[in-house]
Amino acid sequence: MKSSEPRRRKLTNSSPGDDAGNKAAPDAAGTEQPGGFAELAQEMAAKSSLVRKENGHIDLLAAAGGIRGIAESVLPGLVFLVVFTMTRDLAVSLVGSVAVAAVFLVARLAQHTPLTQALAGIAGVALSAFLAMKTGKAENFYAVGFYTNAAYIVAMVVSIAVRWPVLGLLFGYARNEGVRWRHKTERLRAYRAATWILVGVMAARLAVQLPLYFAGNVDALGAMRLIMGVPLYAFGLWVAWLVSRPVKDS
Structure with a gap:
């Protein structure tokens, strides 16, 4: 996680090739952008x-949200699918899925890391669980x-x-x-x-x-x-x- 890893260039509010600040940037012909x-x-x-990355390629892991972001996106649905496939119990499956999403949110709160993705994740899982429970249809x-x-x-x-x-x-x-x-x-x-x-x-x-x-x-x-x-x-x-x-x- 260290100095041996290739350096990466992240997006910022202004890039070397851009005109920094909030003003519209002129193009090569001098025409200002809206x-x-x-x-x-x-x-x-x-x-x-x-x-x-420095070699010019996109970092797909980072684009997908990193290991934690992928886990937050995948695990609630995976838990629902596995539990429902094994038990055919909709309520238990939904509780398991929401619980996993809640664990990710609590972990971010405890570590004082950005909550945006975890909040969006638990909101989506909770809404999905509500619809499934209200209709009684797992799909x-x-x-x-x-x-x-x-x-x-x-x-x-x-x-x-x-x-x-x-x-x-x-x-x-x-x-x-x-x-x-x-x-x-x-x-x-x-x-x-x-x-x-x-x-x-x-x-x-x-x-x-x-x-x-x-x-x-x-x-x-x-x-x-x-x-x-x-x-x-x-x-x-x-x-x-x-x-x-x-x-x-x-």
Whole structure:
């Protein structure tokens, strides 16, 4: 955890290739970027977990939230699936899932680490548990994820349509391009393609999981949710990074 690890460059509110501060940054032709969108991009970059290694590749582990972030995302659902598969007891399965999410939250509180991910996680698990318990259908534990995926799809498609693709905002700052890529046709095209890749990931989840949901196949649905969760997201992000890489980016 040490000096032998490769150094990594994290996103910051201003990158060496950007004009720092809250003012709109001029592009290569001297045209100013809309300040509001530039500031939004900076804010997104600052909050992003994207990390670029010195060799130019994206750190997929960091992008997925690190070991703890992955555990917080995966374990509540895994516990629910395992317990339900073994016992077929919905109440016990839901209690186990919520308890795991609560443990992560308490651990963050005790260690005084940022609570955002843990709070979002326990809120999502609690809502999922409520829906499943209220309806008495175990498959409804996964219903919230469908709405979340659909919302991401809509947001990313809109960002592409208005020429501010989400991955351009995130990757642009990781590569010290700021938002100047918007005035370079080939870079805008590349970031739109990259964002479409993540749209495809979200759409694939719905295409595979919704039929299982409507069929009430909880075991298969839970397994697909795990397989198509962090692993598929990380793979899609890696492909999007490669697709949008500038020729000079090593």
